[in-house]
Amino acid sequence: MVKAWPGSTNLGGITFFFTTGPGTSTIPGARGVPAVLPIDVPTETFWKGYRLYLEFAKKVVDAGGFGFGDVNPQGNDTYVFVGTILMPGMTTAQTRELIAPLFESLRAVGISVPDNYRTGTTPYAQQGTGVTPNTFPGAPADRVFITRLLPRQLWANATRLDLVAETNRKTAEMGYRVTTRAYGPTAEAAGYPGNSTSAVNPAMRNMVIHCVIFKQEPVDVITPAEFLSEHARLRARVNLLRDQTPESGTYFNEADRLEPGWQDAFWGHHYPRLVDIKKSVDPGNLFWAPNTVGSEGWEVKTATGLPTQDGPLCRKEN
């Protein structure tokens, strides 16, 4: 049984973009991006704009909204920023009003978001038929990504947010797609009973941005050795974010299979209690999966050395 709210909900929405060159829309998963992206600004201006968006994301979250802010490297030192802000319950006019200070600050550094940015109000719930082979032809390629949650403390300390923005810039300059989803499931938003009892990662109660770094190229066509090397390269980038956000963690559902210190990263101070509950309700460890509560004693041994589950489940040797 879950909570419900009477009536339908509308989502006020805005999508805008700017780029360091005449970008084209070859962006995986981008929502509402036109085929031609004419907002061409100098590189340093672009990154000022990125920093301004990060700053503004907290206002979106605090106003009850959800933001996407993605840097898509296009090669040749060209980057496309796509921002999408969804405001539940707001009209288009209210959403425009909310975002006006961001556009104003972007203009002040030389980024004039054009009048043709996409706005609208869409129903949150609508009749549909889901994803079928007809609406989503072909299989998506396997891509590797790693996640870090950015805590509210960064927004109280400009130097810390500067460092994270700089790390993300360098990561994008190495060719990675640097995405952010701004949302904040605070205890207040969660309400009863989530605010009083729940195993939700305490880092999620304190977050403003869920940062996901993607290697753009598919990884299902490279050798296991290449995969592990590519993974280590990406991991090193996200470890910088981790070191810059020691009070935070990551999101279990979109996590790295090789997340270091996953117990703390996924559950923080809840972990010991979760282990006790797991031992009590499943003493025989019937349910097992890697990086889940109480999974430490076992491992899947794979022929390739890849962190898949294609192999026998074995007791870990001490």
Next chain:
Amino acid sequence: MGEYSGPAARISAALEAWEAGNAMATKNVTVAVPLDQSVGYGGGWVLGGGHGPLTSLHGLGADQVLSLNVVTADGRFVTADLNQNTDLFFALRGGGGSK
């Protein structure tokens, strides 16, 4: 349900977001669901947290849950809520599914 008094919906584990969307549109009601239409609601999305467009307003998928009917490892079909199997109720809302 504990101190909660308000509308509630019963959701089955296999429900995908688009199916919940259809039900919401038909019944003129709002429930927090995943943004991507093919994501299943009642499994890993809720167990691991579960974000969506309403998260900053109403919390995660795990925060929507008032009561769960589950089969435990020893084959029992139990209800976990604020009054019974409270440890399980705590753990299932954010403690993680499989992957």
